[in-house]
Amino acid sequence: MLKIELSEKNPIRLLKSDAQGKTDALRMGLVMARAGLGKTAILVQIALDSLLNDKQVIHVSIGQSLDKTKLWYDDMFKDIAKACNLENVNETYMEIMRNRMIMTFNESDFSRARLEERLTDLIQQNVIKPSCIVVDGFDFAGADHQMLADLREMMESLGVQGWFSATCHRDDERVSKAGVPAPCHEVDDLFDIIVLLKPISGKECLSLNLLKAASGVSGKQLQLDPGSLMVRENC
Amino acid sequence: MKDLNKVRNIGISAHIDSGKTTLTERILFYTQRIHAIHEVRGKDGVGAKMDSMELEKERGITIASAATYCDWKGHAINIIDTPGHVDFTIEVERALRVLDGAVLILCSVGGVQSQSITVNRQMTRYRVPRLAFINKCDRTGANPEKIIGQLRDKLSLNAVAIQVPIGLEAEMEGVVDLVKMKAVYFEGPNGDTIREADIPANLKDECDAKREELLDAASMFSDDLMEAILEGEPTEEMIMDAIRKGTLALELTPVLVGTAYKNKGVQSLLDAVNNYLPCPTDVENVALDLDKNEEEHKVTNNGSDPLIALAFKLEDGRYGQLTYVRTYQGTIKKGDAIVNTRTGKKVKVGRLVRMHSDEMEDIEETGSGDIVALFGVDCASGDTFTDGKNNFSMSSMHIPEPVISLSITPVDNKAQVNMSKALNRFTKEDPTFKTFVDAETNETIISGMGELHLEVYIERMKREYAAEVEVGAPQVAYRETITQRAEFNYSHKKQTGGSGQFGRVAGYMEPFEDGDYEFVDSIVGGSIPREFISSCDKGFQKSLAKGSQIGSPVTGVRCVINDGAAHAVDSSDVAFQLAAVGAFKEGFAKAKPVILEPIMKVAVEVPTEFQGAVMGSLNQRRGMIVGTSEEDNYTVVEAEVPLSEMFGYSTDLRSQTQGKAEFTMEFATYRQVPKSVAEELVAKAQKKDKK
Numbered sequence: 001m002l003k004i005e006l007s008e009k010n011p012i013r014l015l016k017s018d019a020q021g022k023t024d025a026l027r028m029g030l031v032m033a034r035a036g037l038g039k040t041a042i043l044v045q046i047a048l049d050s051l052l053n054d055k056q057v058i059h060v061s062i063g064q065s066l067d068k069t070k071l072w073y074d075d076m077f078k079d080i081a082k083a084c085n086l087e088n089v090n091e092t093y094m095e096i097m098r099n100r101m102i103m104t105f106n107e108s109d110f111s112r113a114r115l116e117e118r119l120t121d122l123i124q125q126n127v128i129k130p131s132c133i134v135v136d137g138f139d140f141a142g143a144d145h146q147m148l149a150d151l152r153e154m155m156e157s158l159g160v161q162g163w164f165s166a167t168c169h170r171d172d173e174r175v176s177k178a179g180v181p182a183p184c185h186e187v188d189d190l191f192d193i194i195v196l197l198k199p200i201s202g203k204e205c206l207s208l209n210l211l212k213a214a215s216g217v218s219g220k221q222l223q224l225d226p227g228s229l230m231v232r233e234n235c
Numbered sequence: 236m237k238d239l240n241k242v243r244n245i246g247i248s249a250h251i252d253s254g255k256t257t258l259t260e261r262i263l264f265y266t267q268r269i270h271a272i273h274e275v276r277g278k279d280g281v282g283a284k285m286d287s288m289e290l291e292k293e294r295g296i297t298i299a300s301a302a303t304y305c306d307w308k309g310h311a312i313n314i315i316d317t318p319g320h321v322d323f324t325i326e327v328e329r330a331l332r333v334l335d336g337a338v339l340i341l342c343s344v345g346g347v348q349s350q351s352i353t354v355n356r357q358m359t360r361y362r363v364p365r366l367a368f369i370n371k372c373d374r375t376g377a378n379p380e381k382i383i384g385q386l387r388d389k390l391s392l393n394a395v396a397i398q399v400p401i402g403l404e405a406e407m408e409g410v411v412d413l414v415k416m417k418a419v420y421f422e423g424p425n426g427d428t429i430r431e432a433d434i435p436a437n438l439k440d441e442c443d444a445k446r447e448e449l450l451d452a453a454s455m456f457s458d459d460l461m462e463a464i465l466e467g468e469p470t471e472e473m474i475m476d477a478i479r480k481g482t483l484a485l486e487l488t489p490v491l492v493g494t495a496y497k498n499k500g501v502q503s504l505l506d507a508v509n510n511y512l513p514c515p516t517d518v519e520n521v522a523l524d525l526d527k528n529e530e531e532h533k534v535t536n537n538g539s540d541p542l543i544a545l546a547f548k549l550e551d552g553r554y555g556q557l558t559y560v561r562t563y564q565g566t567i568k569k570g571d572a573i574v575n576t577r578t579g580k581k582v583k584v585g586r587l588v589r590m591h592s593d594e595m596e597d598i599e600e601t602g603s604g605d606i607v608a609l610f611g612v613d614c615a616s617g618d619t620f621t622d623g624k625n626n627f628s629m630s631s632m633h634i635p636e637p638v639i640s641l642s643i644t645p646v647d648n649k650a651q652v653n654m655s656k657a658l659n660r661f662t663k664e665d666p667t668f669k670t671f672v673d674a675e676t677n678e679t680i681i682s683g684m685g686e687l688h689l690e691v692y693i694e695r696m697k698r699e700y701a702a703e704v705e706v707g708a709p710q711v712a713y714r715e716t717i718t719q720r721a722e723f724n725y726s727h728k729k730q731t732g733g734s735g736q737f738g739r740v741a742g743y744m745e746p747f748e749d750g751d752y753e754f755v756d757s758i759v760g761g762s763i764p765r766e767f768i769s770s771c772d773k774g775f776q777k778s779l780a781k782g783s784q785i786g787s788p789v790t791g792v793r794c795v796i797n798d799g800a801a802h803a804v805d806s807s808d809v810a811f812q813l814a815a816v817g818a819f820k821e822g823f824a825k826a827k828p829v830i831l832e833p834i835m836k837v838a839v840e841v842p843t844e845f846q847g848a849v850m851g852s853l854n855q856r857r858g859m860i861v862g863t864s865e866e867d868n869y870t871v872v873e874a875e876v877p878l879s880e881m882f883g884y885s886t887d888l889r890s891q892t893q894g895k896a897e898f899t900m901e902f903a904t905y906r907q908v909p910k911s912v913a914e915e916l917v918a919k920a921q922k923k924d925k926k
Contacts (some may be wrong), residue, residue: 053599055534059862063388064388065389065391065864066861066863066864066873069862070861071863090907091907094859094906097859098859099859101860101863102861102862102863102864102865103865104862104863104864104865105864105865106384106865107867109591114865118843118846119861121847122847122850123847124847125847125848125850125851126848126851127850127851127854127860128860225800227762
């Protein structure tokens with residue numbers, strides 16, 4: 001399979017764009033799940049989809065090391081390449097990884113101002129011009145509505161699509177009107193799409209439940225294979 | 236004979252400038268091996284004991300590791316001081332191979348840096364249990380808590396504090412021992428008077444919380460401790476026993492704090508070495524029985540069993556050739572005849588010494604598990620010695636291939652003679668340093684692991700051997716490989732008087748990912764007679780030395796022969812070798828050959844305001860930015876950059892960052908060069924050939 005076919009067939013695209021393949025309607029997306037279910041794997045697949053479309057991506061990793069984050073990409077790419085029998089694997093890998101940059105922050109050091117300063121610097125120096133930013137490990141419990149609104153504003157001003165991950169807890173029963181669980185129940189208005197990863201009873205797979213979807217985003221049910229951590233249309 | 240439970244073979248490894256040589260100096264002082272303290276860059280001009288090479292004293296860095304030993308509270312401790320720069324990593328690797336435990340030194344301000352990550356990876360590779368010592372707590376900005384976090388996050392160690400500092404920066408007074416729950420002060424002009432006292436009231440809560448953390452972590456390794464915690468107050472012995480178990484299992488890293496320069500915390504570190512690091516019998520080492528198809532043999536550490544010893548370092552100093560050995564079982568006595576497994580040669584142990592940096596002490600006998608040096612024994616680094624009754628070899632050491640080379644030309648005849656002597660010694664001592672004479676240009680080429688690695692040897696040639704040389708531009712070790720399968724069918728015919736030559740070799744070549752080269756014989760029906768099959772292999776191997784694109788060695792090729800022809804009279808070994816060379820050339824040209832170049836993993840630590848500029852410049856050098864990590868006002872930029880683009884980088888970096896950035900680099904992998912660069916290289920090679 002060639003790179004172009006791979007990106008066209010990627011099921012994750014159903015989350016990122018509308019029926020016409022446009023991504024403009026979607027500024028911020030959120031992937032929620034309990035700890036250890038595969039949020040990072042989904043964010044990495046979202047990023048890989050952009051990379052396979054020759055777009056640049058910044059992966060912001062809060063509280064995780066650079067090596068670990070890189071390993072996620074290496075492993076997921078290897079799995080995808082193997083599953084799809086991709087031609088020119090090494091070449092494609094080099095080509096797309098040139099368009100990815102990982103930025104790691106300590107939890108206590110991360111702020112919108114700091115991220116914006118770094119991004120602006122990199123864009124001005126022509127190092128990278130991302131079209132997608134994934135933010136893994138953001139502390140929603142410690143953030144307020146204003147902070148998220150600021151981040152959304154920043155994504156808008158940079159013209160990028162932003163994807164976040166958030167961990168929800170079984171014992172926290174707070175939910176928003178739209179059914180978005182804590183700790184994101186008070187900021188759900190800021191996201192255009194919210195996906196909740198949930199086990200399917202009697203099945204090993206997890207479903208990607210769309211709690212909120214931007215207009216035009218396909219409502220098609222996606223699933224996550226817990227073995228390979230790959231998103232599929234049918235597990 | 237020594238009680239092996241009271242022997243510790245330890246290494247001291249860390250990032251450059253984290254103060255490990257200063258720490259070693261203090262250890263030697265407190266264990267009364269030396270009677271005065273000399274600083275690394277001290278005004279007294281003596282230099283630290285372990286930095287015995289003149290160049291080391293001048294640059295303030297340790298280049299060759301020196302071995303020393305000391306006694307602390309009834310324990311014999313052998314210490315190998317290891318270099319901090321990545322270019323000298325082979326020294327670190329060799330030391331780790333023979334050591335049972337290690338102390339990882341970190342600066343309380345700089346914390347975990349890229350070299351610490353490399354060293355930690357090596358320690359993990361050789362399964363070396365370790366302690367961490369957060370040094371330089373007297374420096375402005377010292378933050379041991381942050382460093383413990385980095386040990387967990389960046390090195391994935393289960394790091395747990397067993398001490399809390401009493402004061403930091405200029406106010407550091409001592410440490411609180413969380414096992415004994417006592418404050419420890421280091422008093423007197425050299426910190427040699429130890430006073431124990433109650434924990435200062437202002438630290439009581441912090442220490443209670445930290446002890447809780449320590450007990451939580453340690454109790455994972457001892458049910459007794461777990462029970463004792465539930466029932467009441469556990470004993471010191473129980474806690475220490477659990478910490479030791481966790482450390483030996485490589486699942487716990489006890490963290491100590493101090494400042495060697497200000498003489499605080501060093502004696503506690505020595506106590507921890509005795510208490511928590513393994514003795515030789517705690518570590519499982521395996522030898523390979525060469526008589527039994529390399530069957531693994533667990534060494535016994537028993538002094539009365541047949542000898543197994545590993546030569547891990549050679550030095551050709553003022554006392555003649557010194558060979559550092561570690562005995563794994565059996566004993567070596569002065570006058571013994573021991574056998575080098577690799578060469579089968581029997582050698583006599585004339586003198587047996589215990590090394591203390593560049594001084595030594597004659598001994599009569601060494602027991603199992605010890606590290607000593609032998610005199611006048613001819614061997615290579617990595618050789619195994621036995622008493623001749625067995626044919627054991629310790630597993631081979633991981634030795635990286637050199638990635639950079641440059642030509643050197645002696646300025647006169649005297650320099651020529653001295654240069655040969657120097658090169659002979661250096662190549663014996665350091666397996667990552669290689670030398671050869673280029674058959675075409677007749678130049679002497681030296682190759683090694685980085686610019687600094689070669690620079691140091693050139694400098695040593697000049698200083699120690701008075702060999703003045705002119706140095707050529709550095710050359711990158713390119714490789715060639717193929718990217719697709721291609722058939723070959725080549726006949727070699729020669730009929731120009733005398734006996735003729737004939738051989739036909741047919742088959743295919745294809746990319747081979749698991750190694751440099753593989754030869755597969757798929758001939759059926761005897762189209763190539765048996766006696767000429769190995770000739771084909773030889774011919775292919777000859778072809779690997781020089782690829783057709785730029786004349787670099789060829790790697791990653793599997794050659795399969797499946798057909799051919801021979802002549803009853805004219806076929807010979809030479810004819811088939813030449814046929815294989817022709818076949819290789821034919822196949823190689825059709826197999827889409829490419830040029831590979833060494834890619835270095837580069838980590839630049841830079842004040843955050845310069846990170847954009849640094850990334851821009853790495854990009855310009857064809858670098859692939861992997862990412863950045865933020866640490867206070869510093870950013871570490873990690874990138875993969877072709878070695879050929881890294882020459883002169885330190886100068887560029889200095890000017891870009893007002894001298895505020897540091898960088899390290901190590902070999903990562905070989906990767907295909909971009910088309911434009913390949914074309915340039917090919918054109919350059921063709922130009923050189925025409926000359």
